[in-house]
Structure formats: structure tokens, C-alpha cells
Amino acid sequence: MTYKEQILKKIKNNQEIVGIIGLGYVGLPLAVNFAEAGIHVIGFEKSQKKSDLINEGTNYIGDIRDAVLREVVVDKLTLEATTDFSRMKECDALIIAVPTPLDKFRKPDMSFIESACINIGQNMKSGTFVSLESTTYPTTTEDFMLPIIERESQLKQGKDFWLAYSPERVDPGNKQFHTRNTPKVLGAMSEDGVEIGEALYLKAIDYIHKVSSPRVSEMVKILENTYRLINISLINELALLAGKMDINIWEVIEAAKTKPFGFQAFYPGPGIGGHCIPLDPFYLEHIAKKYDFDLSMIHAAGHINMRMPHYMYIKIATALNKHQKPINGSKVLFLGVAYKPDINDERESPALEIMDITAYKSGVVSYHDPHIPEVTTNEGHKFVSEDLTIEALTQVDCVVLATNHKAFDIEYIKQHAKLIVDLRNMVEEQNENTFKL
Amino acid sequence: MTYKEQILKKIKNNQEIVGIIGLGYVGLPLAVNFAEAGIHVIGFEKSQKKSDLINEGTNYIGDIRDAVLREVVVDKLTLEATTDFSRMKECDALIIAVPTPLDKFRKPDMSFIESACINIGQNMKSGTFVSLESTTYPTTTEDFMLPIIERESQLKQGKDFWLAYSPERVDPGNKQFHTRNTPKVLGAMSEDGVEIGEALYLKAIDYIHKVSSPRVSEMVKILENTYRLINISLINELALLAGKMDINIWEVIEAAKTKPFGFQAFYPGPGIGGHCIPLDPFYLEHIAKKYDFDLSMIHAAGHINMRMPHYMYIKIATALNKHQKPINGSKVLFLGVAYKPDINDERESPALEIMDITAYKSGVVSYHDPHIPEVTTNEGHKFVSEDLTIEALTQVDCVVLATNHKAFDIEYIKQHAKLIVDLRNMVEEQNENTFKL
Numbered sequence: 001m002t003y004k005e006q007i008l009k010k011i012k013n014n015q016e017i018v019g020i021i022g023l024g025y026v027g028l029p030l031a032v033n034f035a036e037a038g039i040h041v042i043g044f045e046k047s048q049k050k051s052d053l054i055n056e057g058t059n060y061i062g063d064i065r066d067a068v069l070r071e072v073v074v075d076k077l078t079l080e081a082t083t084d085f086s087r088m089k090e091c092d093a094l095i096i097a098v099p100t101p102l103d104k105f106r107k108p109d110m111s112f113i114e115s116a117c118i119n120i121g122q123n124m125k126s127g128t129f130v131s132l133e134s135t136t137y138p139t140t141t142e143d144f145m146l147p148i149i150e151r152e153s154q155l156k157q158g159k160d161f162w163l164a165y166s167p168e169r170v171d172p173g174n175k176q177f178h179t180r181n182t183p184k185v186l187g188a189m190s191e192d193g194v195e196i197g198e199a200l201y202l203k204a205i206d207y208i209h210k211v212s213s214p215r216v217s218e219m220v221k222i223l224e225n226t227y228r229l230i231n232i233s234l235i236n237e238l239a240l241l242a243g244k245m246d247i248n249i250w251e252v253i254e255a256a257k258t259k260p261f262g263f264q265a266f267y268p269g270p271g272i273g274g275h276c277i278p279l280d281p282f283y284l285e286h287i288a289k290k291y292d293f294d295l296s297m298i299h300a301a302g303h304i305n306m307r308m309p310h311y312m313y314i315k316i317a318t319a320l321n322k323h324q325k326p327i328n329g330s331k332v333l334f335l336g337v338a339y340k341p342d343i344n345d346e347r348e349s350p351a352l353e354i355m356d357i358t359a360y361k362s363g364v365v366s367y368h369d370p371h372i373p374e375v376t377t378n379e380g381h382k383f384v385s386e387d388l389t390i391e392a393l394t395q396v397d398c399v400v401l402a403t404n405h406k407a408f409d410i411e412y413i414k415q416h417a418k419l420i421v422d423l424r425n426m427v428e429e430q431n432e433n434t435f436k437l
Numbered sequence: 438m439t440y441k442e443q444i445l446k447k448i449k450n451n452q453e454i455v456g457i458i459g460l461g462y463v464g465l466p467l468a469v470n471f472a473e474a475g476i477h478v479i480g481f482e483k484s485q486k487k488s489d490l491i492n493e494g495t496n497y498i499g500d501i502r503d504a505v506l507r508e509v510v511v512d513k514l515t516l517e518a519t520t521d522f523s524r525m526k527e528c529d530a531l532i533i534a535v536p537t538p539l540d541k542f543r544k545p546d547m548s549f550i551e552s553a554c555i556n557i558g559q560n561m562k563s564g565t566f567v568s569l570e571s572t573t574y575p576t577t578t579e580d581f582m583l584p585i586i587e588r589e590s591q592l593k594q595g596k597d598f599w600l601a602y603s604p605e606r607v608d609p610g611n612k613q614f615h616t617r618n619t620p621k622v623l624g625a626m627s628e629d630g631v632e633i634g635e636a637l638y639l640k641a642i643d644y645i646h647k648v649s650s651p652r653v654s655e656m657v658k659i660l661e662n663t664y665r666l667i668n669i670s671l672i673n674e675l676a677l678l679a680g681k682m683d684i685n686i687w688e689v690i691e692a693a694k695t696k697p698f699g700f701q702a703f704y705p706g707p708g709i710g711g712h713c714i715p716l717d718p719f720y721l722e723h724i725a726k727k728y729d730f731d732l733s734m735i736h737a738a739g740h741i742n743m744r745m746p747h748y749m750y751i752k753i754a755t756a757l758n759k760h761q762k763p764i765n766g767s768k769v770l771f772l773g774v775a776y777k778p779d780i781n782d783e784r785e786s787p788a789l790e791i792m793d794i795t796a797y798k799s800g801v802v803s804y805h806d807p808h809i810p811e812v813t814t815n816e817g818h819k820f821v822s823e824d825l826t827i828e829a830l831t832q833v834d835c836v837v838l839a840t841n842h843k844a845f846d847i848e849y850i851k852q853h854a855k856l857i858v859d860l861r862n863m864v865e866e867q868n869e870n871t872f873k874l
Contacts, residue, residue: 183695258620
């Protein structure tokens with residue numbers, strides 16, 4: 001039997017062992033989906049703590065139900081985690097779901113992918129299917145990953161192993177679309193890779209959309225998130241202008257939404273947060289330079305979003321000024337630091353940056369977030385979430401509505417806060433005590 | 438009875454007379470809708486020719502069925518056209534649907550609106566409802582129109598007449614959404630104006646979405662079209678980069694469309710045409726300057742789109758070069774000059790600009806468009822549509838697919854053309870004789 005016949009037979013008989021590298025918000029839901037289908041999954045984690053949590057059946061990801069994780073780990077015994085990367089040789093498929101952050105100069109930090117590829121190259125057996133899920137710039141799979149894996153393994157892609165790119169589309173907190181029912185795009189370096197990848201992924205995901213190459217699927221993910229970046233940036237820019245023109249941008253968006261074709265609503269906010277939208281487009285900008293190409297839309301969008309937290313600080317300062325108070329010495333309570341509602345993730349959250357600017361200007365900063373008990377800002381300031389008591393609201397000079405968590409009782413906040421700066425359209429009316437983005 | 442009671446009573450009894458100023462692709466469908474509802478409509482047209490055509494029941498707008506126009510003009514006698522603007526005094530409502538072009542320096546040309554306002558001010562009777570439908574910059578109704586009408590009429594808005602802004606959302610060629618079933622946004626300068634406007638418009642349109650001011654409704658229209666401009670610009674920019682990276686952008690878009698949330702597909706093309714998308718955002722850019730505001734997203738988008746026809750010319754030159762031919766002296770046949778498929782409108786069409794550039798570089802230009810028998814390019818060159826014969830296809834050095842009209846038989850074109858440059862994803866495969874955007 002050829003390697004291809006072997007792996008397809010195993011997949012057919014549910015006998016394949018799937019290794020998933022990185023058990024974060026992408027890797028863990030995928031691992032659980034495979035494990036629920038009765039497939040033996042080994043999760044590879046650098047963090048001993050996360051690995052131990054999984055192995056005792058303790059969930060740490062919002063989109064996974066605790067009972068489901070416990071079931072696959074404790075009852076079905078189909079999911080286990082390990083920090084021992086040499087166990088990759090047990091796997092028939094290796095799926096990489098590691099972070100791809102930008103460094104402080106907005107350059108892609110490829111070290112996690114590189115490290116995963118070295119581990120794979122040194123440990124995998126012949127006949128393994130390898131797929132990257134992390135967002136990255138087009139050509140990464142072919143030009144960055146392939147040479148590392150072939151060098152470390154001394155194996156040949158297309159013959160001894162298959163290399164594919166299949167971007168994650170996880171939307172944390174989305175109740176309608178989760179890993180299984182979100183169609184998945186798959187591009188591989190050879191036709192066999194696509195065939196094997198589809199057979200494998202169909203265990204965990206309902207629909208696989210095949211494309212002609214890894215670079216096409218890499219571009220798909222970037223397009224999806226760049227679309228969001230530029231539209232959020234546009235509406236942020238228009239919101240700033242609308243504010244100057246005495247136009248309520250929220251009312252404009254609601255009205256525009258009545259157009260039954262050719263429009264999708266985006267909403268302004270204090271900036272763009274999370275792990276995807278603020279980062280992914282800059283991956284493309286990075287690789288574009290190699291092609292002597294300037295991406296002016298992404299550039300302009302980045303420009304706006306970098307400045308949004310500063311504009312939001314100005315909104316706070318202006319509101320306090322109307323109450324004849326300077327920022328210096330004023331108490332400012334931020335409600336919500338998560339980057340979007342009803343999740344416990346403050347990565348890249350603009351609220352943290354506004355807190356830093358406010359503190360830097362000698363404002364007395366505090367916060368409350370029902371989902372995030374403590375945070376460290378970009379500048380390294382540590383805060384613990386205050387209780388949202390009447391006293392907490394009345395004693396501060398300004399309350400900033402920074403994240404629209406459902407848990408917030410707006411009537412209660414309005415009743416007790418002296419001054420509200422609403423960055424999320426949570427309060428309907430504007431008046432001398434309420435200022436809206 | 439107050440003026441308000443009078444007009445509401447007339448509307449209730451279907452006795453109001455509606456004047457529509459400008460019988461183009463916006464005004465005429467609206468006029469026909471009112472007339473179909475049995476309301477007496479007077480269409481005001483500067484062009485004697487258009488006025489005569491209407492009065493003899495001859496249709497000149499693609500989205501109106503000829504029989505329907507004939508019915509309201511000849512049988513029901515509810516629609517008439519005139520060039521006599523003094524007849525505005527017969528009307529209870531005056532709806533303005535005149536062009537709002539940009540001049541050669543991309544500044545709004547307000548002369549059509551100004552002229553309409555002067556005519557209205559000099560002719561309307563007390564108790565008239567006045568509404569602008571033309572796209573324009575926010576504050577136009579309040580700051581530009583109101584002073585002219587009040588000065589010319591010596592009447593007071595809110596007391597003697599009402600002024601509103603209600604943007605048209607006509608999408609020429611759209612079979613699903615036309616004037617009646619496309620919700621209409623309405624903002625007026627006083628609450629009475631909104632009440633009267635809604636009662637009136639409901640005769641011709643199924644749903645009216647009311648907003649708090651004309652400037653909000655002005656911004657709605659700009660937002661809708663700016664959204665389209667920046668997304669088309671983004672995908673055009675990504676298409677150019679994808680071309681350099683050996684990525685098929687059309688395949689990328691098809692795959693991205695499988696994302697079931699948070700994505701709307703836009704397609705690249707040779708540039709942006711028509712009467713809205715290329716113009717409307719620059720209205721906003723114009724007024725933003727008054728507020729010392731720089732709209733960087735619109736600016737970047739404008740930048741890309743101004744250059745697209747030039748890039749498309751380069752695509753043609755590069756394709757010919759692969760066939761060892763210079764542009765100079767080569768015969769280039771453009772298929773389609775309309776700005777979008779299956780319509781007979783070449784306004785702002787990028788095809789015309791690419792034809793001009795090609796001719797300027799001494800290419801021998803011709804075109805065929807089943808919907809447009811003759812055109813004059815921006816540079817003043819006049820062309821007559823060639824017949825799409827085998828000879829026409831075989832004798833030219835390059836065929837440029839510039840508009841994706843359904844009428845084009847792609848197999849026939851592929852069979853006979855030596856070289857195809859496909860700007861609209863009409864041909865599937867790329868090879869040495871077929872180059873795609």
C-alpha cells in the first residue's frame with residue numbers, strides 16, 4: 001500500500017491519529033470536534049499548565065462546553081494533551097494552530113510556525129498529512145514552511161508527506177457558527193494532499209471548500225479579515241466626521257441597513273481588537289513589500305485604527321472639560337475591557353490603550369469587566385476589576401462605556417454616573433451628561 | 438384648514454398633484470409609480486425632446502416597461518411632462534431628481550440643484566412639500582437649498598412649505614429591487630415635513646424609514662455608496678497584488694464567500710463606473726474639508742480607482758508584448774463599454790478611458806456593445822459599435838472583455854480571437870492567449 005492508500009484507509013476506518021499543535025481558541029475546539037467523532041487526538045502544547053488542565057478534563061475556552069471536553073478526555077478517552085513533541089511520530093495528521101502575532105514593529109513573528117515546523121520535521125513519520133491553520137501571509141506554506149520541514153525531515157512533500165493550508169474561521173462568542181458548521185477552505189501543495197485533507201477534515205467540519213493552492217487559501221483568510229478591517233476603519237473615520245457635523249452616525253447606520261442589497265453594516269468603536277482583524281492585514285502588507293507593492297487601503301485603515309484610542313481619550317477629556325474638570329486627577333471608570341461583547345478576551349483591546357493614555361495624562365483609572373477579573377495594560381499597569389456598585393459609579397468623575405457586554409445594566413449606570421462617555425451606542429440620548437462616539 | 442391639514446387631506450383622497458423635476462433614471466420611475474397609483478404627476482424636464490417623448494408615451498429608461506409608461510400617459514392620463522416650470526404652482530409636492538455631477542476638478546457641481554431651487558422658489562404655491570432625491574453632501578438641504586428657496590419664495594420652511602431629503606436608491610438593471618420595493622429613507626427639517634413626506638411617498642414606495650434630519654439621510658446615501666467604493670477599491674488593489682503573486686483573485690473571492698458571516702463579496706474590474714459610486718464619496722470629501730477633516734479611506738480608494746484604467750492598459754500592452762506586438766499599430770477590440778452588465782449606460786465607464794489610453798498610445802481601437810450603438814470617449818473620440826462577426830474577432834490583435842454582458846457568447850469569442858484580455862472573469866482558464874485581471 002502507498003502512504004496515500006494507508007492514510008485514506010485509516011481515515012475511512014476512523015483509525016487515524018490526529019495531532020493538533022497549539023490548544024488555544026482554534027486548536028482546542030478542533031481537537032474536541034475530532035475527538036467527539038471518536039478519533040484519537042493528541043494535543044501538543046508547550047504550556048505544561050494547559051496540557052495538565054486538558055488531561056484532567058478542565059476547559060479554559062469559552063466556545064467549548066465544559067461537559068463536552070470532560071466527556072472526550074475522561075469518558076471516551078479520545079483526547080489527550082502532551083508537552084512531548086516527539087509523540088508526533090504517532091500521528092497520521094498534524095494540524096498547526098499556533099499564534100502568529102506581529103512584533104512591536106508590526107512585522108510578522110513567524111517563530112511559532114517555525115518552531116512547529118522544526119518539531120514536525122524532526123518527529124513526524126513518513127506518510128503524514130500536515131496542515132497549517134494559523135493566519136499568515138500568502139506563500140508562507142510553500143516558501144517558508146516547506147523548506148524547513150523538508151530540511152529537518154529529509155522527506156519529500158507530495159511523496160513522503162503532504163502539506164496544506166486550511167485557515168481557521170473561529171469567531172469567538174458566535175452562537176450560530178462554530179467550528180463544525182463553518183465551511184472550511186483547503187488548499188494543498190498537491191492533489192493528493194487536497195484529497196487526504198478533505199477526507200480528514202470532514203470528520204470535524206461539515207463542508208470543505210477546496211482551492212487550487214495553499215497561497216489561494218492563505219489569501220482567502222487575509223481577504224476576509226482585511227474586508228472587516230477596512231470597513232470598520234471606514235465607519236470609524238465617518239463617525240469622527242459625523243461627530244463634527246452634528247450627525248448621529250448610529251442613526252445613519254440603522255437607516256443604511258434598510259437598503260436590501262449591496263450594503264453590510266459595520267459599527268464604529270474605540271478601535272479594533274482581538275487576534276485577527278488588527279493583525280492579519282499587516283501580514284499581507286509585509287509580503288506585498290517583497291513584490292514592491294503598496295497596499296494603500298490597508299495602510300489608510302491601519303492609520304485610522306492606530307489613532308482611534310487617542311481620539312477616544314480626547315472624547316473623555318472633552319466630556320470632563322464640559323464638566324469643568326481636567327483629566328489630571330479625575331477618576332475615570334472603564335466599563336468593559338474585552339475587545340468585543342460577552343467574551344473574556346482583552347487581547348489587542350483598545351480599552352487598554354485608552355486606559356494607558358488616560359493614566360499617562362494623570363487620570364485616575366479603574367475598570368470593571370464581569371468577564372475579566374484582572375488585566376495588565378500595554379504599558380504594564382496592572383488593574384483588578386472593581387465591583388460595579390452604586391458607590392463605584394457615583395464616586396468617579398466619568399464612566400466610559402468601552403465594551404457593550406450584555407451584563408451591563410444601562411439604566412442602573414445612567415442613574416448613578418455623573419458623566420458617561422459612550423463608545424458603543426449603549427445609551428440612546430445625548431445630553432450634557434452623556435457623550436456618544 | 439392649515440396648509441398641513443390641506444395637503445394631508447389631499448394625499449388621503451389621492452387628489453395631490455406631484456411635480457417631479459428631472460425625468461431621468463431616478464425621476465421617471467418614481468413619476469410612473471405615483472402615476473400608476475392614480476396620482477396626477479407633472480414631470481418637469483429642461484429637455485424638450487425628453488418631455489415630448491414622455492407625452493407621446495415613449496419610454497427611454499431601461500427599468501420601466503414601455504407598456505406601463507404608455508398606460509399612465511395615454512390611458513390613465515395621470516402622467517404628463519412639461520418644460521414649463523411655472524406649472525410648479527399647480528403642484529402640492531415637488532420632488533427633485535436632477536443630476537449632481539462632479540466637475541473636472543472633482544468638485545460638486547451644484548448648478549442643477551441650485552437651478553431647481555430657484556425655479557421652485559419662484560413658482561411654488563404656499564403649502565408645498567419639497568424633497569430632494571439627488572445624492573449630495575450632508576448639510577446641502579439645510580445650508581444650500583433652504584436659503585435659496587426661502588429667498589426666492591419669500592416663504593418660511595416649516596410654516597409655508599416643508600423641505601426634506603430622501604435619497605434615491607435606484608440600482609439600474611436590478612430585477613429584484615426597484616423603486617417601489619426598495620425601502621426609502623426620509624429626513625425633513627420639521628416633524629410636519631416627515632409626516633407629510635411619509636404619507637406622500639407611501640403612494641409610490643412600500644416602506645419609508647424616517648430619520649431625524651435631512652443631514653442624516655444625506656449621510657445615509659453617502660455611506661451606502663462609500664461602502665461600495667472602498668470595497669471595490671480594496672478588491673481591485675488586492676487583485677493587482679494577487680496578479681503579481683500568481684494568485685487567482687477570482688478563486689479567492691469564491692472561497693471567501695463560503696464564510697457564512699461577516700463577509701460580502703466584491704469583484705475587481707477595470708475601474709468604477711456609473712453615476713453614483715465613482716462620484717458620491719467625493720461629495721463627502723468636499724464637505725469634510727470645511728470641517729478640516731481628511732477622509733483617508735476615500736482618498737486611498739479614489740487613488741486606486743483613478744489608476745485602474747491605466748493598469749488595465751498595461752495589461753493589454755503586456756499581453757500584446759507576449760505576442761511580440763507593440764500597442765502601436767495593433768488592433769484592439771473592446772467588448773462592452775457599459776459600466777455594468779446588461780445596461781445601456783456608459784457614464785463614467787472605465788472602458789472608455791482604457792480606449793482613450795490605448796488610442797493615445799497609437800493602438801487601433803474599436804468596440805462592440807450590444808446595448809450601446811455609439812459612444813464618445815472622454816477625449817472626444819467618437820466610435821460606432823462594430824458587428825461581432827468572425828471577421829471582427831479574427832482580424833484584431835487583441836480582444837478586451839471589458840463588460841460582462843450576458844449577450845456575449847464566450848465560446849464563440851474564444852474560438853475566433855487570437856488574444857483575449859479578460860477584465861471580468863468571463864473566461865475560466867489562463868493560457869498564452871488569455872490573460873485575466
